[in-house]
Amino acid sequence: MKITYFGSAEFGIPCLDAIKNSKHELAGIFTQPAHGAGRGRKPRPTHVAQWAERNGYECVEAENINRPEMVERVRACGGDLLVVIAFGQKIGPEVIEMHEKGAINVHASLLPKYRGAAPINWAIVNGETETGVSIITLADKMDAGYVLGEGKVAIDADDTAEDVHDKLAELSPGVLMDVIGQIEAGTAKYVEQDEDRVTIARKLKKSDGQVDFDRPAEQVRNMVRGFWPWPGAKADYVSAKTGKKDRVTLAQVRVVEDAGSDGEPGVIDDEFHVQCGAGKLDIVKLKPAGKRLMNWEAFCNGRHTQPGDKFVKIED
Numbered sequence: 001m002k003i004t005y006f007g008s009a010e011f012g013i014p015c016l017d018a019i020k021n022s023k024h025e026l027a028g029i030f031t032q033p034a035h036g037a038g039r040g041r042k043p044r045p046t047h048v049a050q051w052a053e054r055n056g057y058e059c060v061e062a063e064n065i066n067r068p069e070m071v072e073r074v075r076a077c078g079g080d081l082l083v084v085i086a087f088g089q090k091i092g093p094e095v096i097e098m099h100e101k102g103a104i105n106v107h108a109s110l111l112p113k114y115r116g117a118a119p120i121n122w123a124i125v126n127g128e129t130e131t132g133v134s135i136i137t138l139a140d141k142m143d144a145g146y147v148l149g150e151g152k153v154a155i156d157a158d159d160t161a162e163d164v165h166d167k168l169a170e171l172s173p174g175v176l177m178d179v180i181g182q183i184e185a186g187t188a189k190y191v192e193q194d195e196d197r198v199t200i201a202r203k204l205k206k207s208d209g210q211v212d213f214d215r216p217a218e219q220v221r222n223m224v225r226g227f228w229p230w231p232g233a234k235a236d237y238v239s240a241k242t243g244k245k246d247r248v249t250l251a252q253v254r255v256v257e258d259a260g261s262d263g264e265p266g267v268i269d270d271e272f273h274v275q276c277g278a279g280k281l282d283i284v285k286l287k288p289a290g291k292r293l294m295n296w297e298a299f300c301n302g303r304h305t306q307p308g309d310k311f312v313k314i315e316d
Contacts, residue, residue, distance in 0.1 A: 001101065001184050002027040004079030006065065010047040011169050012085030015106060018173035019083070020055060024180065028077030030070075032088050033061040066092040074098065081183060083176070084138060096138055101183050103138040106176055108168050109201065110134060110150055112193040115143035116201035120168065121161045123201070124226035127218070129155050131164065133172050135179040137190065146190035148182070151175040158252070160228040204231055209249075210314045211235045213266035217255045217279030224250045232287075235266075240308040247314070251293055252284040267310040272300065274311060 002025045005016065019026050029052050034043035045053075045061075052059035062070050065087075075098050082096065082103035096103040109119035111134040116122075123131045132152035137145035151174065153167045182188035209231035211220060224233040232249035256273050259280040263269060266276075273280040283296040299305070 001025070001080040001180070002078055003180070004028045004030070004074060004077050004082045004099065005048075005085075006030045006082065006087040006089075006091065007048045007085040008032040008046040008088050009086035011108070011165065011172075012106070013047060013051055014169050014173045015083070015085055015176050016048070016051055018177050019180075022177060022180075026057065027079045028074065029057055029059045030062050030065060030074065030087075031059055033063055062089070065089050065095060071095055071098075081180065082138075083180075085172075091138060093140075104148065104176075104179065104183075105136050105138055105143075105145070106172050107134045107136055107143055108165075110152065111136060111143060111147055112195070112198040114199055114201040117203040119201040120164050121201070121204055121226045124155060124159065124161055124164065125222050127222050131155055131168070133168050133175055135176055144193060146192060148188050148190060149175050149179040158225070160225045162229055206231045209234045211250065211311070212313050213274065213311060214277040217259075217276040217281050220276055220281060221253050221255055224253050234314055235311040236314055237303070238310050238312055239303065240306065240310070241304075246303065247289040248299075248311075249287045249289075250283065251286055254282045254284060256280040256282050264310070266312055268305065268307055270307045272296070272305070272307070 003019055004027055005019065008031045029048065031046045031048040034045045034049070036043055049059045049061065060073055064070065071094055074095055079099050081101040082099040084091065084103060084105045107119065109123060110132045114123055120131070130152055132150055134147050135149040136143065136147050139145035151171045153171055155164055179188060209227045211223060211233050213220065227233050228251055234247065234249050237246040237248050256279065259273065261275060261278050263275045266274065268274055269280065273282055285293055285295055286299060287293045
């Protein structure tokens with residue numbers, strides 16, 4: 001089959017590799033325009049555009065894939081099947097319907113759970129121990145199409161969103177290529193999603209990462225894992241002696257086993273654990289604003305941390 005690919009993010013690169021190395025033809029690649037990145041805000045092509053250049057494919061940067069001139073460029077590819085992975089634009093019916101075999105999407109959750117823009121993050125924040133990828137048809141309603149296949153992975157106790165992203169990116173090609181083979185053979189099964197089981201994984205905001213230590217320690221730990229590397233689980237560290245504040249991002253924490261809650265949430269106790277609404281946390285790694293990632297011991301030594309110092313929720 002001739003496959004047209006719409007995508008922008010790194011997540012889809014293993015799937016592009018799999019399509020390239022299959023018997024199918026990669027007939028066209030479309031991505032988002034280059035955007036400013038880094039301190040100089042120099043325009044940087046998407047991961048997909050970079051992949052195309054490395055592998056000798058033309059890649060079309062589309063500001064709006066539904067504009068008439070872009071629709072015609074897609075049509076000129078003559079694709080039988082449209083594959084969409086982390087593209088970043090809503091695709092209109094004209095583009096979908098020109099593909100005889102339809103349009104499919106790789107979504108990073110076990111649908112119907114976690115429809116939306118940030119399924120990996122919210123699965124971890126909510127304490128899930130398993131997630132996966134779903135191959136679905138494109139639908140007018142976000143992530144609501146028929147499910148054609150899925151694959152599952154465990155979310156391990158110390159996995160961050162970054163870790164799970166990489167696990168799912170590695171899992172996706174096998175699931176996707178199985179479904180593409182079934183579509184070509186006419187054996188694909190189109191399973192309707194159960195609307196009663198739908199949950200939403202809304203787009204992340206910077207403020208989502210503001211840590212509230214009134215919450216149980218396990219919930220705070222899941223926030224740290226689910227929001228790394230962005231938006232990051234952030235708090236202000238306050239010295240009891242000087243009142244000086246340091247903005248920090250918590251990168252790795254552990255729940256202290258069998259620890260009660262015998263003090264004010266956010267306060268550092270005599271064993272240098274952080275008290276929470278229920279239980280305590282052992283901080284392993286954190287990143288002060290504008291500085292490198294460091295371990296807890298190095299942070300404490302540099303700031304002469306004492307019991308009674310505390311972490312407080314960011315209020316701005």
